[in-house]
Amino acid sequence: MSEFFERRVARALRSDVPLGDELARRRVMERVRHAAAEGHPVRRRGVPWYRRQRHSIVGLTLAAGIGGLSTLSAALPGAQRDAGARLGAVVIGDTVVGTLHDTLRLVRLMFDAPDAQRVEVAGDFNGWGASPTPLVRDERSHHWSVTLALHDGEHRYAFVVDETRWTPDPRADRAVQGGDGRIYSLLSLSRAAN
């Protein structure tokens, strides 16, 4: 009985619904033509990564001169204001976890994508999206941002816009092409970078 029920549900779900007549499909194509007239789809492949989406993306810059070892609570508020004013990603301070040998650096990533509904950062620090780290949108400025606590070293990352668009950071200091053909932005963290 149970197997019969499941098979029947599956068959019903596979059955078509009366939607999508000629008019509906024409409406889709009208919107597509309109988007094409605006320059879509934007071609990115074959274009140097640092020139892609410059109009909508503000990338990462490492802030100089915010250095010094400080606690999270002491470093965050003022540094965040600085970061917001500059519109980039900045190292905003350190926080000591356990011992001085286990120091995390606070990095604020900022991203400008006013039309996006969702922006996440995928990197080696979060399993490449296995645990996606969402950016939060500021309703006034429409800028997306997130503050990460990262260990010293070199990190690879990219932004994922609306779960479909892999976007390296055009203003990162460096970028590399991975074995899968994607472009990854590089972020080096050390006391010197602070």
Place this chain on the structure above:
Amino acid sequence: MSDRAIIQQVLAGDVEAFAQIVDRHYARCARIAVRIVGNREDAEEAIQDAFLRAFKALDDYEDRERFSAWLTRILVNQCRTVLARSKRRDAVFLDLDPRQLDFAVDAEESEGPWPELDRMLDRLPAEQREAIVLKYADDLTYQEMSRITGAGESALKMRVQRAFARLRALLQEVPNV
């Protein structure tokens, strides 16, 4: 012509070639969207937005992924957006008593559309409804579903099982089921 070949044609500047993508995938998108959002008007809006977003992002499509799965991911996101914006389903369906519905279904109808089932889908929690629709309306693997929904495969299997259990309970009054 394969989806990939059509996409290359569109990216080469032939916008009208995208109509083949629309024709090829509209019915499948409709099966998914209607059953996730619960009504045709919102489903059509979600489908239109999904095709448009897919067109705009066509250069980001990676060949390694099935185009249909990539499009479905965009569609599911649009359905979620529509659902978040429209609370109509709650007003229409939450107070519906399944015993008041006409459940008479004969053997022939059992092979095709099942209107009562579609109505009962609206009584499932959104996550369960989404999971069972993706699994059967689109024949996706759990791995593909995981990429689309962001949920783990074991969680998705559990949602499908629970959806079946809930539907069975809701439809238990139906003769011949």
